[in-house]
Amino acid sequence: xxxxxxxxxxxxxxxxxxxxxxxxxxxxxxxxxxxxxxxxxxxxxxxxxxxxxxxxxxxxxxxxxxxxxxxxxxxxxxxxxxxxxxxxxxxxxxxxxxxxxxxxxxxxxxxxxxxxxxxxxxxxxxxxxxxxxxxxxxxxxxxxxxxxxxxxxxxxxxxxxxxxxxxxxxxxxxxxxxxxxxxxxxxxxxxxxxxxxxxxxxxxxxxxxxxxxxxxxxxxxxxxxxxxxxxxxxxxxxxxxxxxxxxxxxxxxxxxxxxxxxxxxxxxxxxxxxxxxxxxxxxxxxxxxxxxxxxxxxxxxxxxxxxxxxxxxxxxxxxxxxxxxxxxxxxxxxxxxxxxxxxxxxxxxxxxxxxxxxxxxxxxxxxxxxxxxxxxxxxxxxxxxxx
Amino acid sequence: xxxxxxxxxxxxxxxxxxxxxxxxxxxxxxxxxxxxxxxxxxxxxxxxxxxxxxxxxxxxxxxxxxxxxxxxxxxxxxxxxxxxxxxxxxxxxxxxxxxxxxxxxxxxxxxxxxxxxxxxxxxxxxxxxxxxxxxxxxxxxxxxxxxxxxxxxxxxxxxxxxxxxxxxxxxxxxxxxxxxxxxxxxxxxxxxxxxxxxxxxxxxxxxxxxxxxxxxxxxxxxxxxxxxxxxxxxxxxxxxxxxxxxxxxxxxxxxxxxxxxxxxxxxxxxxxxxxxxxxxxxxxxxxxxxxxxxxxxxxxxxxxxxxxxxxxxxxxxxxxxxxxxxxxxxxxxxxxxxxxxxxxxxxxxxxxxxxxxxxxxxxxxxxxxxxxxxxxxxxxxxxxxxx
Numbered sequence: 001x002x003x004x005x006x007x008x009x010x011x012x013x014x015x016x017x018x019x020x021x022x023x024x025x026x027x028x029x030x031x032x033x034x035x036x037x038x039x040x041x042x043x044x045x046x047x048x049x050x051x052x053x054x055x056x057x058x059x060x061x062x063x064x065x066x067x068x069x070x071x072x073x074x075x076x077x078x079x080x081x082x083x084x085x086x087x088x089x090x091x092x093x094x095x096x097x098x099x100x101x102x103x104x105x106x107x108x109x110x111x112x113x114x115x116x117x118x119x120x121x122x123x124x125x126x127x128x129x130x131x132x133x134x135x136x137x138x139x140x141x142x143x144x145x146x147x148x149x150x151x152x153x154x155x156x157x158x159x160x161x162x163x164x165x166x167x168x169x170x171x172x173x174x175x176x177x178x179x180x181x182x183x184x185x186x187x188x189x190x191x192x193x194x195x196x197x198x199x200x201x202x203x204x205x206x207x208x209x210x211x212x213x214x215x216x217x218x219x220x221x222x223x224x225x226x227x228x229x230x231x232x233x234x235x236x237x238x239x240x241x242x243x244x245x246x247x248x249x250x251x252x253x254x255x256x257x258x259x260x261x262x263x264x265x266x267x268x269x270x271x272x273x274x275x276x277x278x279x280x281x282x283x284x285x286x287x288x289x290x291x292x293x294x295x296x297x298x299x300x301x302x303x304x305x306x307x308x309x310x311x312x313x314x315x316x317x318x319x320x321x322x323x324x325x326x327x328x329x330x331x332x333x334x335x336x337x338x339x340x341x342x343x344x345x346x347x348x349x350x351x352x353x354x355x356x357x358x359x360x361x362x363x364x365x366x367x368x369x370x371x372x373x374x375x376x377x378x379x380x381x382x383x384x385x386x387x
Numbered sequence: 388x389x390x391x392x393x394x395x396x397x398x399x400x401x402x403x404x405x406x407x408x409x410x411x412x413x414x415x416x417x418x419x420x421x422x423x424x425x426x427x428x429x430x431x432x433x434x435x436x437x438x439x440x441x442x443x444x445x446x447x448x449x450x451x452x453x454x455x456x457x458x459x460x461x462x463x464x465x466x467x468x469x470x471x472x473x474x475x476x477x478x479x480x481x482x483x484x485x486x487x488x489x490x491x492x493x494x495x496x497x498x499x500x501x502x503x504x505x506x507x508x509x510x511x512x513x514x515x516x517x518x519x520x521x522x523x524x525x526x527x528x529x530x531x532x533x534x535x536x537x538x539x540x541x542x543x544x545x546x547x548x549x550x551x552x553x554x555x556x557x558x559x560x561x562x563x564x565x566x567x568x569x570x571x572x573x574x575x576x577x578x579x580x581x582x583x584x585x586x587x588x589x590x591x592x593x594x595x596x597x598x599x600x601x602x603x604x605x606x607x608x609x610x611x612x613x614x615x616x617x618x619x620x621x622x623x624x625x626x627x628x629x630x631x632x633x634x635x636x637x638x639x640x641x642x643x644x645x646x647x648x649x650x651x652x653x654x655x656x657x658x659x660x661x662x663x664x665x666x667x668x669x670x671x672x673x674x675x676x677x678x679x680x681x682x683x684x685x686x687x688x689x690x691x692x693x694x695x696x697x698x699x700x701x702x703x704x705x706x707x708x709x710x711x712x713x714x715x716x717x718x719x720x721x722x723x724x725x726x727x728x729x730x731x732x733x734x735x736x737x738x739x740x741x742x743x744x745x746x747x748x749x750x751x752x753x754x755x756x757x758x759x760x761x762x763x764x765x766x767x768x769x770x771x772x773x774x
Binding site for chain 1: 424519523525580581582583584586587588590591593594595597598599600601616617619620623624627632635636638639640641652653654655659660661662665666669682686689690692
């Protein structure tokens with residue numbers, strides 16, 4: 001997607017340049033990952049990238065947690081502009097998270113499909129991909145795997161944790177569970193609890209995948225018949241919710257595709273530009289994403305509810321030294337400002353140090369990935385402790 | 388769906404009682420329906436119901452146009468409360484559209500699947516169901532078929548036309564094309580033009596159907612493999628857009644299903660109540676609806692754009708004797724008040740006689756089918772010329 005008014009080079013600051021994704025085994029048979037459910041999992045390999053240098057005091061590390069369909073490749077490129085990281089506008093020399101000052105780590109989440117162990121990985125018990133035999137896990141489990149990576153990298157304390165959407169949910173859980181490990185927590189269009197409407201959209205997306213006859217109860221790997229239809233529909237649906245109605249109006253309106261210079265008659269094919277956009281998003285997604293990962297990572301969001309026992313949370317948050325930044329965007333209707341207000345309400349009850357801001361931006365939920373000037377300035381200032 | 392605070396018997400007024408759906412051939416080989424595109428179609432049969440009695444002056448007829456998934460059975464019942472018509476709260480003795488005063492006609496739309504000729508009908512040229520060989524048609528064509536029905540019934544002029552959503556779009560087209568035929572036009576959560584977001588939701592729904600491997604390019608009839616998965620997903624998605632986030636919160640919240648008295652663990656099955664609701668809506672829909680009809684009737688909405696040449700429309704509307712009622716609901720985000728404002732803006736430019744009101748109701752787009760007191764009173768008063 002292009003946002004004409006907001007090119008990713010709109011801000012000063014260079015790319016971190018060529019980067020490589022690394023891979024590390026964090027848990028094995030002898031020392032398996034113990035999930036919150038009590039189930040164990042081994043081996044667990046994690047794909048990650050780092051940008052910048054860890055300083056001698058090991059005090060400048062910032063973790064980025066990715067959202068539903070992200071991966072370890074947050075910044076820099078893998079060999080050219082077409083392989084730019086998904087949050088390259090945020091991370092790099094001179095960018096809001098400056099890689100001359102900070103050492104940035106981003107890893108593919110547990111359950112992912114871009115190098116970290118997930119449902120498409122081989123289950124050593126069967127020699128076949130896990131599929132739906134992969135255990136369910138929680139946002140806390142996502143955090144624990146990333147904490148294990150930090151230990152491996154010799155990092156005990158983070159200067160900051162940053163995440164948008166599901167990424168922000170992980171940062172929230174992390175700050176609640178291990179307040180001494182995270183000096184600053186940046187929660188960007190995050191939530192402490194999905195609404196029924198949020199769950200409904202995710203449920204329909206999962207239905208599209210699981211009702212696809214090629215889904216084969218998750219055991220589609222290697223059969224040559226993958227649930228591509230369902231996964232594309234899931235992605236198309238999600239994309240509607242990532243943009244505001246206003247953004248769709250601005251970008252597409254009711255424009256039709258040029259049909260060889262002629263106005264096209266009524267068709268069930270692609271005619272309006274918005275249809276072309278959604279179709280492209282659906283097809284592009286199939287090349288890089290696994291349907292089972294979509295199921296696991298969307299479902300973990302539905303169950304996330306860290307404030308369920310609010311009084312206990314408030315008690316636990318007292319004396320919490322973490323500074324929180326809670327950001328939302330005024331046209332985001334997926335995780336609207338009301339979600340941020342709910343997080344801020346609990347932080348306030350506990351007397352935490354926090355800044356909450358709603359940023360004006362026409363691009364809806366997608367805004368968090370875009371170089372919206374006021375938003376980037378806010379992140380920059382917060383990290384510099386000027387807010 | 389039950390709306391606890393708004394039972395369909397919440398208002399005074401009896402049912403019109405037992406009714407039957409009738410069927411009439413309106414166009415045949417010798418006198419085919421000529422569509423706006425110039426294509427012809429024959430035969431065209433129409434299923435319809437009537438309630439109340441046509442008076443001697445033939446001046447008390449009111450047409451109801453149904454929405455995307457409606458049928459001819461608007462009021463009364465077919466043998467018991469479970470077969471109640473879809474707008475029974477609106478139509479009946481003592482109800483807002485009183486059947487002691489008015490003669491009400493409702494027919495299944497062209498392209499429908501409940502008695503009127505549509506893509507599941509037999510194409511006389513092949514002896515097989517049309518499928519996607521059924522011609523594309525316009526909202527104007529939907530109106531023309533209903534006008535032919537009125538001529539058959541000996542009715543030249545309507546006291547009123549009433550419709551919600553796609554139904555209201557038909558009434559708008561009718562009033563624009565034949566102002567002398569319609570004394571009162573009631574446009575309820577209607578639109579003169581879908582937004583790209585509206586089109587996007589419909590496009591994803593159609594994609595769910597057409598990408599279903601059982602769709603078979605529309606020729607699934609009699610194969611034993613119908614695109615049930617796609618149609619169910621389309622319906623589930625649509626249902627999210629019919630209700631407001633507030634309504635989903637009130638009705639379902641984050642409530643879980645009782646799993647035999649125990650809290651259920653994480654599952655990809657149905658766990659949250661909202662999932663159960665959507666699943667039920669999807670399954671129920673399969674029993675009564677045809678996937679190809681869904682394609683045709685949703686697509687006709689996308690192309691609807693009667694104000695495209697606004698100046699000409701304004702010119703045509705001058706001296707238009709029709710009184711318009713333009714109603715929206717404050718929590719309807721499918722066809723929000725902004726759609727009604729756009730209709731009203733053009734009516735105002737042309738100096739038409741109209742009333743526009745936004746009704747407060749928590750139930751979103753669904754509100755138009757519910758006995759919201761202020762809304763029902765408004766319809767009652769408008770028909771009685773008290774507004």
